[in-house]
Amino acid sequence: MGNYGDWLVMIVAAGLILYWVYRGFYRWLHEPPxxxxxxxxxxxxxxxxxxxxxxxxxxxxxxxxxxxxxxxxxxxxxxxxxxxxxxxxxxxxxxxxxxxxxxxxxxxxxxxxxxxxxxxxxxxxxxxxxxxxxxxxxxxxxxxxxxxxxxx
Structure with missing residues (x-):
């Protein structure tokens, strides 16, 4: 269980980082000049x-x-x-x-x-x-x- 728990934490962390990068790019792209x-x-x-x-x-x-x-x-x-x-x-x-x-x-x-x-x-x-x-x-x-x- 410990091995699978580590992977689960890594996947959740990677997902949060990807979401954070996506939101930053989206804001930058749609920001008024x-x-x-x-x-x-x-x-x-x-x-x-x-x-x-x-x-x-x-x-x-x-x-x-x-x-x-x-x-x-x-x-x-x-x-x-x-x-x-x-x-x-x-x-x-x-x-x-x-x-x-x-x-x-x-x-x-x-x-x-x-x-x-x-x-x-x-x-x-x-x-x-x-x-x-x-x-x-x-x-x-x-x-x-x-x-x-x-x-x-």
């Missing part, structure tokens, strides 16, 4: 402490963890390659939740309707899906608006 954002944000600029938006967010209880980042985008249009970029102003954290920060620009006012917010800010939520939402900081009006997109 945005989950690899740690690599993406490792190239972000340093946070400038003299930036008024950084100070404003810190006064509101947020910790600014990453500075400005430029996301290069290559677009294939009918076989022609086009280049563009997307700018993330800051990444902030509060209560263990991360937020993408966009700052107000005089040249680019935002239309505060459902379609206006969607057209302007949804791309950031899709770029980093592990973030809780998008913070829109308007330094002139002294407001921080939190935008969270829910699908379905």
């Amino acid at each position: 945005g989950m690899r954002s740690k690599l993406l944000l490792s190239e972000a600029e340093k946070v400038r402490e003299d930036d008024e938006n950084v100070r404003f967010l810190e006064q509101a209880g947020f910790e600014v963890t990453h500075g400005k980042y430029r996301v290069p985008i290559t677009i294939d249009l009918d076989g022609e390659e086009l280049q563009s970029r997307l700018f993330i102003d800051l990444i902030a954290e509060k209560d263990g939740k991360h937020y993408i920060v966009k700052t107000a620009r005089d040249r680019m006012p935002i239309d505060w309707t459902g379609s206006g917010v969607r057209d302007r800010l949804l791309v950031y939520a899709l770029l980093l899906p592990e973030c809780e939402g998008v913070l829109f900081v308007d330094q002139k009006e002294r407001t921080i608006r939190t935008i969270v997109f829910r699908f379905g």
Whole structure:
């Protein structure tokens, strides 16, 4: 019985190891591309402490963890390659939740309707899906608006 018991333990252990490897591979295979954002944000600029938006967010209880980042985008249009970029102003954290920060620009006012917010800010939520939402900081009006997109 001792000989068969050893084999049984080995088979159960091998089965558990194979199941663990399978689940790890399955998770890696089905992980959204945005989950690899740690690599993406490792190239972000340093946070400038003299930036008024950084100070404003810190006064509101947020910790600014990453500075400005430029996301290069290559677009294939009918076989022609086009280049563009997307700018993330800051990444902030509060209560263990991360937020993408966009700052107000005089040249680019935002239309505060459902379609206006969607057209302007949804791309950031899709770029980093592990973030809780998008913070829109308007330094002139002294407001921080939190935008969270829910699908379905």
